[in-house]
Amino acid sequence: MSERKYKIPDYLMNENLTPEQEAIIKRELEGKQVHIISPSPLDILPGIYDYHDTSVLNNQFIAALPAANRMQTIEDLLERDKQREKDGFPRRIRIGKIVKPSKDKKDRIVVVPTTTEPKFVHDNSITEEDEASTGGSGEGEEGEVIGERQVHPEEDGEGQGAGEGSAGEHDVSSDAFDLGKVLTEKFALPNLKAKGKKRSFTKYTYELTDRNRESGQLLDKKETIRSIIKTNILLGNIVGEDEIDPSELVLDPKDKTYRILSKEKDFETQAVVFFIRDYSGSMHGKPTEVIATQHLFIYSWLMYQYKKNVETRFILHDQVAKEVPDFYTYHNSQVAGGTSIYPSYQMVNDIVHEEQLAKDNNIYVFHGTDGDDWNRDGEQAIMEIKKMLLFVNRFGITVAKNAWSNANKTTVETYIDNSKLLRQYPKLVRLDSMSSESADEARIIEGIRRLIGE
Amino acid sequence: MYLVDQHLKAIMEECKARARDAGLNFGEETLEYIVTNRDLIELSPKLMIPTMYDYWVHDVEVLKGQGRYKVYPTNPYETVINSRPAISFYNDNNPDWLNIMIFYHVLAHIDFFQNNTYFEKTWDDDFVGQALADKRMIVNLRSEHGRWVDYVIEFSRSINNLTGYYQELAKSNLPSERIVSxxxxxxxxxxxxxxxxxxxxxxxxxxxxxxxxxxxxxxxxxxxxxxxxxxxxxxxxxxxxxxxxxxxKPHTSLMEFIRDNSSFLKQEDNAWMKSIMDIVRYTSLYFDPQIRTKILNEGWASYWHDQLFRIDDRITGHEVDYAKTNAGVTSLSRIGLNPYAIGLRLLQHIEELTDKGKLDYNFQKIDDIELRNAYDKHTGGGKRAIFDIRSKFSDYTLINTFVSQDFIDKYDLFVVGMRRNEERGTVEYYVKSRKVEDYKKMLIDSLYHPPKVEIDKDKTDDSNLYLTHRFEGKQLVKDYIPDTMIGIEYLWGGQVQLETTEIIRKRPESEDAEQEFEHKRVLYTIKDRKITKKDM
Structure with missing residues (x-):
């Protein structure tokens, strides 16, 4: 990532900033923060206990493990999980980590059920050592680099030891298909309106439109008579304008024309979903993790549920907004800069306007931020939101609060509240705020529900 | 799952005879099964014990396709299990030569199970039979108590790493008569x-x-x-x-303490829960020695399959195939830790040290590298030494005793560091250290080590269970604490408190400042399934 330096903008210098605010701004500009959303590098390498005879000696075993043959179906397990809640215990079946973003735009999403058995165990991710380490052998001086790996490798969920990419391709199919249900049963896009029709790939209707000779569900009399006449003209039974004697006509079985049931692709409404993510300096650490995870969930679910009928657009912003082409870039980009929210809203409005998206599409906008905005009155942002409300079906803001702003309302919350938009348009605007430190997967999913709930 | 045919069994028996001649020591009977992928899917979540009780988490594991947890190591499943007779599993299309190699490997594991003192507690019973009895009992309990059986299994499993394995082991090692008062x-x-x-x-x-x-x-x-x-x-x-x-006041593990002292479990209606706790605890104890001897056990098995197969006339014509397979199993990774490789090298190293008389104070006094290398007193006894190691050592004691600078230099070992290269957007692996202190520390840090959570008996009474976690440089996984405590509260039948330490990353003062850390002692309290946390 190239380094970007910003100056504190003039409009901020003119205001009387409290030392605290100044400190936050400075930190954001100068910090050398890293937005960590990838797992620890150690997780990629097999540890001592990932090696075992079954895989090492007979390695043909493990490679071929299909996820079939289950003792309980996923439905049973989900049912059990629901029961847990009634019994007063937390649910335990979760949506597995599902990163399979790829640059070539092939939507590879892995949704797997997973569960953990909670225990008191040591947390290896936080130590006072500066970095993770493992063993190695061979040549090389101390300090010499002997290998490298992309920060965001393709992950295979729970890899079975053998290094990177061993589990092969998982597409939205087979087991993932079952488990997409886990997410899907929970959500549906709200306020979906019948706008702009597009051929569906998933929905079909059955109509008696196709014709078939000799057999079928319904005799098409008109067509059959037409066919009989044609045949008889050819045979010379019907000549010129003479009176026709029906009893003279020959009836070829092939003339009988029937209507048969046919499968037709139905039309579906379509939607465009905008994802906006704040990737400024203050998003360092947990907030980025929360937002990236939440958007990954939403994205996976949309891809699973609505497939080709949902178009997705990705916008990143710090002080300026930029559109990125795919989820991979969206999910993995990082930068350290200041925060200004309205340019991203403006960009959504511009795109929608220029491409005339609102005419044929339902439009959804999801914005993830830590609630920090240098434009503290939010005047421009509110203005852009108001424009957006003219066409949007749902606008959802997630505020993943930083540790230091936990107790207080963040800038964004404050100006959204003051604007009274939430009360005026409860069906259109939603805001969910959580503490990013304590937000676990369940909370993130709950957040999605709040954003898209009816 | 079916037994191997007569042809393969004959090969196994031949292998046994040769392994015995070489000094390995194992029970007369063994069982070899051919397993299909289908069998394996069912077996692996149950850690290869065919008779293990059914539990829904196993099913999720099966659904997930590959049943391993990443956050903490689970017990490794093996091609061979420590039962009586020992049972081992094979693929049905292995060529004979490969099976011979695996047989030797398996026989060395069986020898290890049956002679290593850490396994002492598993010597009296056949676990497969025991597990079957347990499974039946759980089936019966389920018909009576329904899903609550699964909750009790779950909550027992949530503390099954606090079973007091070493205390249990120590009890059996006390000499029956003290020599002095x-x-x-x-x-x-x-x-x-x-x-x-x-x-x-x-x-x-x-x-x-x-x-x-x-x-x-x-x-x-x-x-x-x-x-x-x-x-x-x-x-x-x-x-x-x-x-x-x-x-x-002898030390008791959390599991035993709850079982013996919980007012909830003392109620007559709940007595059945104790049986489940015992099943879960016993199962966990059974696997404990296996996970604590992973490196040594695999090293030992690799040592012997190599020793025995190379001099076996049945290798003829398959030398290259064998070399390739063996290298795949036992070569040292360029990056990463292969327990087979490390264990094998350590055993070979110890054998050589003993043969040359280097396990001796006189040798240790020598500083000169030339002299050290040339030192050879022809004392012999290397084989006996490694047999002793296999009887008395665990991974920890093996590494702590025998990983030396000489060992590291001999095999070109080093600690690999990982750091981010922001410019290239990559994680770099680099040679971090070739020093024995660092290497040994890295190895020991990667060994299985459950946290030490003890009962503070002064602060514990019928209504409150007070646990203290002894901080050893790592905090507990925070996400797991509340859910684990819910389970403990259920079994205890009252309030539970846990005192533990958290590592706080301080916000750096300036860009170049070193990352600083702070330790904070905190107290979690759970009452009526509501969890609270406060600083101490």
Whole structure:
């Protein structure tokens, strides 16, 4: 990532900033923060206990493990999980980590059920050592680099030891298909309106439109008579304008024309979903993790549920907004800069306007931020939101609060509240705020529900 | 799943004879099964124990396709299980030569299971039979108590890493008759050394004095001796008494403590829960030695499949195939830790050290590298030494004792560091250190080590269970704490508290400042399934 330096903008210098605010701004500009959303590098390498005879000696075993043959179906397990809640215990079946973003735009999403058995165990991710380490052998001086790996490798969920990419391709199919249900049963896009029709790939209707000779569900009399006449003209039974004697006509079985049931692709409404993510300096650490995870969930679910009928657009912003082409870039980009929210809203409005998206599409906008905005009155942002409300079906803001702003309302919350938009348009605007430190997967999913709930 | 055919069984029996000739020692009977992928899917979540009780988490694992947890190591499943007779599993389309190699590997594992002292507690029973009985019991309980059985399994499993494996092991190792009395041992071992901190020559003088008196008066209890002691240290008897009282409260693991003291479990209606706790605890204890000897066990098996197969005439024509397979199993990774490779190298290293007489003070005194390399007293005994290692050592003691600078230099080992390269957007692996201290620390850090969570008996009563986590440089996984405590609260039937330490990453003062850390002691309290946390 190239380094970007910003100056504190003039409009901020003119205001009387409290030392605290100044400190936050400075930190954001100068910090050398890293937005960590990838797992620890150690997780990629097999540890001592990932090696075992079954895989090492007979390695043909493990490679071929299909996820079939289950003792309980996923439905049973989900049912059990629901029961847990009634019994007063937390649910335990979760949506597995599902990163399979790829640059070539092939939507590879892995949704797997997973569960953990909670225990008191040591947390290896936080130590006072500066970095993770493992063993190695061979040549090389101390300090010499002997290998490298992309920060965001393709992950295979729970890899079975053998290094990177061993589990092969998982597409939205087979087991993932079952488990997409886990997410899907929970959500549906709200306020979906019948706008702009597009051929569906998933929905079909059955109509008696196709014709078939000799057999079928319904005799098409008109067509059959037409066919009989044609045949008889050819045979010379019907000549010129003479009176026709029906009893003279020959009836070829092939003339009988029937209507048969046919499968037709139905039309579906379509939607465009905008994802906006704040990737400024203050998003360092947990907030980025929360937002990236939440958007990954939403994205996976949309891809699973609505497939080709949902178009997705990705916008990143710090002080300026930029559109990125795919989820991979969206999910993995990082930068350290200041925060200004309205340019991203403006960009959504511009795109929608220029491409005339609102005419044929339902439009959804999801914005993830830590609630920090240098434009503290939010005047421009509110203005852009108001424009957006003219066409949007749902606008959802997630505020993943930083540790230091936990107790207080963040800038964004404050100006959204003051604007009274939430009360005026409860069906259109939603805001969910959580503490990013304590937000676990369940909370993130709950957040999605709040954003898209009816 | 079916038994191997006569042809393969004959090959196995031949392997057994040769392995016995080489000195391996294992039970007469073994069972070999051919398993299909389908069998394996069912077996792997159950850690290869065919008769293991059913549990829904296993099913999720199966659904997930590959049943391993990443956050903490689970017990490794093996091609061979430590049952009586030992059972091993094979693919149905292996060529004979490969099966011979695997047979030797398996026989060495069986030898290890049956001779390594860490497995002592597993020697009396056949676990497969035990597990079957347990499974039936759980099925019966399920028909009576329904899903609550699964909750109790779940909550018991949530503390099944706090079973007191070493305490259990220690009990069996105490000699039946102490050679010297308590008091004498305490006087010389603890009182003079740790409390009075006498220099060693004075302690030796004391021992001398005692031996003399003992020889003269046949006073094994040291009555006369302690009469003298009393004069010199009037407080001795009192100190000894206090010490004895302390020891009278034996250490109990969390699992045992809850089982024996929970007011909830004491209710007659809930007595069945204790049986489940015992099943879960016993199962966990059964796997404990396996996970604590992973490196040594795999090293031992690799050592023997290589030794035995290379001199086996049935290798003829498959030397290259074997070399390739063996290299795949035992080559040292460029980056990463392969327990087979490390274990094998350590055993070979120890064998060589012993053969050359290097396990000797005279050798250790030598600094000169040339002299060290050339040192060879032709003492022999290397084989015996590694047999001793296999009987008495675990991964920890093996690494701690024998990973030396010589070992690291010999095999070109090093610690790999990982750091981010922001410019290239990559994680770099680099040679971080070739020093023995660092390498040893890295190895030991990667060994299985459950946290030490103890019961503070002073703060515990019927209504409150007070646990303290002894901080060893790592905090507990925070996400798991509430859910684990819910389980403990359920089994305990009252409030539960956990005292633990968290590592706080301080916000750096400036860009170049070193990352600083802070330790904070916190107290979690759970009551009526509501969890709260406060700083201490």
């Amino acid at each position: 308590d008091k004498i041992e305490f006087y010389f071992g603890t009182f003079l050394q740790d409390i009075k901190k006498l220099p060693s020559h004075e302690i030796f003088e004391e021992i001398e004095k005692y031996n003399k008196m003992n020889a003269e008066n046949e006073d094994a209890d040291g009555n006369a001796f302690f009469y003298e002691v009393q004069k010199k240290y009037p407080e001795f008897n009192a100190v000894h008494k206090r010490q004895k009282e302390k020891e009278a």
